[in-house]
Amino acid sequence: MLSSRLQRLRSLRSDTSGLALMEFAFTFPIIMAMGGYGTELSFLALSNLRVSQYALNLADNASRVGVQANAGVTQLRESDLNDVLQGTRRESDLIKLTTNGRVILSSLENVSQPYDTDRVQRIHWQRCLGMKGASGADAADYNSHYDPSPTVHPSPAAGSDATAANKGVDAPAGMGEPTQKVNAYQNSGVMFVEVNYQYRPLFGSLFVNPQVIRYTASFIVRDNRDFSRIYNPTPTATASTCDRYTKGVGGATT
Structure with a gap:
C-alpha cells in the first residue's frame, strides 16, 4: 500500500498535463491589463487626432465662405457661419462634440474700420457651438482661453453691425498660447478656432483620467472679405452667438 502511494506521488511530481492552463491563469491578468492600457492609449490618441482635424477643417471652411458682392468683395453672412458650424457638428457626430464639448x-x-484712425488688431466677433461651459463648474475649461483676458470677451452683438459700439475687443498681442501667438496680416483677418472636448476614457479612470482635449487652428481669410460686419439679409438667420450653449446652430437644441 505504501509503495503504491509513493508511486502515485512520484508520477504526480512529473505530471505536466495542466502546465499550459496554469501558466495562462497566471499571465491572463497581466495580458488583459496590457491590452486594456494599449486600447485606452490608442483611443486617446485617436480622439486627439479627431479633435485637431475638426478644428483645422472649421478654420479652413470659415476662411473661404461668403457671397460675392460688388467689386469682387465677399460679404460674410450669419447663414454662412451657421453652415460651417453645422458642418463641424455633423463631422463630429461620432464623438458627440457639441454635446461633450x-x-x-x-x-x-487687423484692419481700419470707419470709426478707427489707424489699423487695430481686434477680435471683431465670435461664434460658438456646444453645450459645455454654461455652468460655473466647467466654464473655465470650455469657454475661450485666448481672449485678451479671462473676463474680457466680445459681446454677442459684436460684429453684428458696422458701429463702434459693436467693434469687439482689442487684441494687440494676438490670440493663442503665450509662445505661439497668432496675428493677422495688415488689412486682413484670421479665422481662429478653439475646440475643447471632454474625453471620456473607455475604462473609466483605470488607465487614463477623464480630461479636456483642447486644440486650436487658424487660417488666413482667403478672399477680399468685407470686414465691416457680419451680414444677415432676409430671411435672417439666428446667430450662433457665444451666449448660447446648445448642440445645434443658431441656438437649436437638436
Missing part, C-alpha cells in the same frame, strides 16, 4: 470661432482682424 464647445467650439469657438473667432475673427481676428
Whole structure:
C-alpha cells in the first residue's frame, strides 16, 4: 500500500498535463491589463487626432465662405457661419462634440474700420457651438482661453453691425498660447478656432483620467472679405452667438 502511494506521488511530481492552463491563469491578468492600457492609449490618441482635424477643417471652411458682392468683395453672412458650424457638428457626430464639448470661432482682424484712425488688431466677433461651459463648474475649461483676458470677451452683438459700439475687443498681442501667438496680416483677418472636448476614457479612470482635449487652428481669410460686419439679409438667420450653449446652430437644441 505504501509503495503504491509513493508511486502515485512520484508520477504526480512529473505530471505536466495542466502546465499550459496554469501558466495562462497566471499571465491572463497581466495580458488583459496590457491590452486594456494599449486600447485606452490608442483611443486617446485617436480622439486627439479627431479633435485637431475638426478644428483645422472649421478654420479652413470659415476662411473661404461668403457671397460675392460688388467689386469682387465677399460679404460674410450669419447663414454662412451657421453652415460651417453645422458642418463641424455633423463631422463630429461620432464623438458627440457639441454635446461633450464647445467650439469657438473667432475673427481676428487687423484692419481700419470707419470709426478707427489707424489699423487695430481686434477680435471683431465670435461664434460658438456646444453645450459645455454654461455652468460655473466647467466654464473655465470650455469657454475661450485666448481672449485678451479671462473676463474680457466680445459681446454677442459684436460684429453684428458696422458701429463702434459693436467693434469687439482689442487684441494687440494676438490670440493663442503665450509662445505661439497668432496675428493677422495688415488689412486682413484670421479665422481662429478653439475646440475643447471632454474625453471620456473607455475604462473609466483605470488607465487614463477623464480630461479636456483642447486644440486650436487658424487660417488666413482667403478672399477680399468685407470686414465691416457680419451680414444677415432676409430671411435672417439666428446667430450662433457665444451666449448660447446648445448642440445645434443658431441656438437649436437638436
